[in-house]
Amino acid sequence: MTYLAKSPWIIHYDASSCNGCDIEILACLTPMYDVERFGIINTGNPKHADIFVVTGSINEANREVIQNIYNQMSDPKVVVAVGICACSGGVFRECYNVAGGIDKLIPVDVYVPGCAARPESIIDGIVTALGVLEEKRNKHVSSPMVTDHGHTHRHRHAEGGAQ
């Protein structure tokens, strides 16, 4: 086991979540669940983080931000999509301004469904992510720089809410 799995630092980004999943993520930090037991720290800085935890789905306002945060993280890194909106777009899937789950934009390694996702499943998801992280390190996987070519001009106005 490498040190990587013993010291996962996360960055948490609220894409367009209703804050339900975010509250649950914060609950993980409280004495009740205490994720620091596993060495997990919420850094708030992509340059220090190993795990990118995203809640909510993609829309035009957060598209750039998600890419930017992802690109600024050092390898090896993994992405955990927390909540059904992050996994697939959830109930907002059909909205005119929503592109869908996080995997429409960046490669997602672990999906944690739920509305909202329970702290237990979030912790479970992050611990699963540790395995992926270690695997990526051993295989020297280098993550792609994510750019927006081809996405920027595909407007979704026509699909849903145009009426």
Place this chain on the structure above:
Amino acid sequence: MINIVWAIVFVLVAPVIGGLVVGIDRKITAHMQGRVGPPILQPFYDVGKLFEKEQTVVNETQIFYAICYIIFMIFTGALFFAGGDLLLVIFALTLAQVFLVMGAFAANSPYSYVGAERELLQIMAYEPMVILAAVGMFVATKSFNVSEIASTTIPVVLLLPGIFLGFLYVLTIKLRKSPFDISTSHHAHQEIVKGVTTEFSGPSLGLIEISHWYETVFLLGFVYLFFGFNPLIGVAAVIIIYLLEILIDNTNARVKWQLVVKSSWLIAAVVSVVNLAALYYLSGGVP
């Protein structure tokens, strides 16, 4: 006068002790908050992890400054434990700190920039007290040499009660503890992200962490100097003071930088004037 053996011992042992101190600190902090907390060895895992990560940079010069920072931090501590001149030790410490600040400036990033300016404000806040602590020790023991101050039979802390308290006040700044944790925001992410260390990642961040361990050990050594007359009391005092710092850390909200600078200067001025005036007066005007 200079003892090379102690310097080598410091270089080799300090990171182990420093890392353990930080680990214990995190454990006690967790218990104070009703949590289980990470393993004691967690700081070593963290640094080990950082060296396993890929090094990304905003520009290459950052790495240079991180290396200079750790080299001069080790130099400072080694000089201190070798028994060198206390003022020179303080100047070397300043040099090391300036390299960290330069590393933050070099990235030309808003968050690390604010962190750098605040770090400088911190240096400006604690520097007078640290110099005056050294001066106080000279007045008490007639020597600037750490080796002589550490082995003196004079109860330094009894002669310098005011200066000792003043030093404890700025020690909180140096250990980057709340309420004076204004430049790196060690705990939780805040408005300046991670301040000076925002733009460091992977191995270079690891170097900075190790430098902090060295610095912690050096600072605890400085506290010990006040109790050098009795090693047993000295070690006990160092432990108690560190526990006190943890308590302060966990019971205080962070303050604004204005208050940090103003309060440390006020305290430094008052305690050093009163304490040194008394010492000079007792010895007839001349130390």
Place this chain on the structure above:
Amino acid sequence: MEGGYLVQTTQLLIFLILFPLIAAFFLLLAKKDFERAWIVKLSALAIGIASVYLLISTYNKGALLMSAIPAEPTGIVMFILGMLIAVFILYLGIVYKKWLVVALILVQSAVMLYFELVFAHSVHVQSNMFMDEFSIIMALIIGIIGSLICVYSLGYMKFFHEHHPEMPDRRPWFFAILFLFLAAMFGLVFSNNLIWVYFFWEVTTLCSFLLIGYTKTEEATNNAFSALWMNLLGGVAFAGAIIYLAMFGNGIMGMTDLLASGKIIALIPAALIGFAGLTKAAQLPFSSWLVGAMVAPTPVSALLHSSTMVKAGVFILVRLAPIFQSTVTGYMIAMIGVLTFLIASGIAISQSNAKRVLAYSTIANLGLIVACAGIGTYEAIWAAILLIVFHAVSKSLLFLSVGTVEHRIKSREVDDMNGLIVRMPKIAAMMVIGIAGMFLAPFGMLISKWAAIRAFIEIPYGFLFVIILAFGSAMTIYFWAKWMGKIISVTSDSKNIEGEVDHSEWAALVSLAGLSFITTLVFPLLSTKLLEPYLMANYGHVAQLSQDNIIIMILMLLLLIILPLSILIPQRKHKHVAPYMGGRTTTHDMRFSGSLGVQKKTVLSNYYLHEYFGEKKLRTAGIWICSAIIGIMFVATALRGVFL
């Protein structure tokens, strides 16, 4: 043999005083650029070599008194020249309606006229010139740094006039005055006769006045006159000291005799001359003239701040230090010095103009030297002389690099120097060396500060000085480090705009950068060979650093030299990512799209903390406090003079 040595050394000293005068005369005649360039370069070389030769030829021989020059005719010539200067100043004062200047010059001339008519024949000085290790150190500073600045000026002034066609090109005049200034400084440091010292003192006042007002703009003229009246005030005090000595001093008029005469006679004239020194060294409350002098072309500032003018002020104070030692007068002077250090360092934090930062830092460091001189113990003097040396090197380097940068980026603002390391790497490196020399271990300024702390602790109730020094030095770190940070922050999009730096500017910069390393390296030698004999002769004690500390310091210096070379080691290129901007995408020049898609540029600016370190607030406080202390100093001196 001995006599031959004496004559030879006397000739060398006279050469150092007269040669720059000859150069000045030819420069006044030379109208073509290349003629001027050759005269300046050759004379600078000659002066530099002569001052180094002085060091070598007098090596280990101790102090010398010289009586070879006929005092009577020289005295008359000086008196006439002095009166001509007075008439010239009087004329300018009337033309520009500066009545304070007129009044002061009238008082001063009246005093000197009275002295000449009534006392001159009764005063007899055995040796008019003298030379010891301290004069040699000063001569080296003037001869090497001063002439390097003259060489630098060649390139600078050419550029200056090419880009300011509206200014009258008076370069022959400018260079002539530069060399006249050097001559006056040499005269000052080698004169033993106080009347000679006074004469050279007035010449430096005049030279600085002319140089500050060089551009003839309204601001320059006003600032030149403000420098003039403050220095004339010091001149009046100096003249007062001469009259006092003539009336009550049993005919003492030589510096060495004054030092030997004991505190009872010497204290009052020493206090008066010390006051003159305070004005010339731009201590509070007289600091504003040096800040105002920033309007002059940058080489002038460099000259005034490093090797001439202000150094004349501290030179005279350090000379008189044995008289000040453990007197109330001395402590008051020391208090003015150390408070000036504190207040000027504070003001420097609030300054965004690079030249003003430098000006306040000079005032602060001079304050430290003045404090050491006022305390006057052998350790303090050791620190003071080291400060003079190291400050001269670093400060001239800084001024000259700011001057060169200013011509490229058309600004003197520190904030505009962001990313200088990318835009002008070589000059930025020079500037970083200069800044590091000012406040970081192991460079000389810090060694001297360290020595000052030790000196202050030893005196009765010296902790007050130490505490003020500790606070001042913390502020110094702040304003230097934030400037340095500006220079070294890497703006990856910027282009290199260094271009071809004029070779004379470049030569001066590189020599000075080299000097700041060399002086730090050979400082133990400087201490044992020059400072210790001087202290031994004047104080009977020797101050020095312990062997261990010297080794540690050299170790640190070597580390600092070696570490930057590590950049040359080829290494794996790291992945580059843009700075973190809260997730906002930025371009490489730190532009990002704000709300509604408007492009914005990230601008980073230093903290200036006006609320706490505002110039107006601190300076007003400083002027009042220091004026009061000067008052106390004179009262205490007078009381002592009357009762003892």
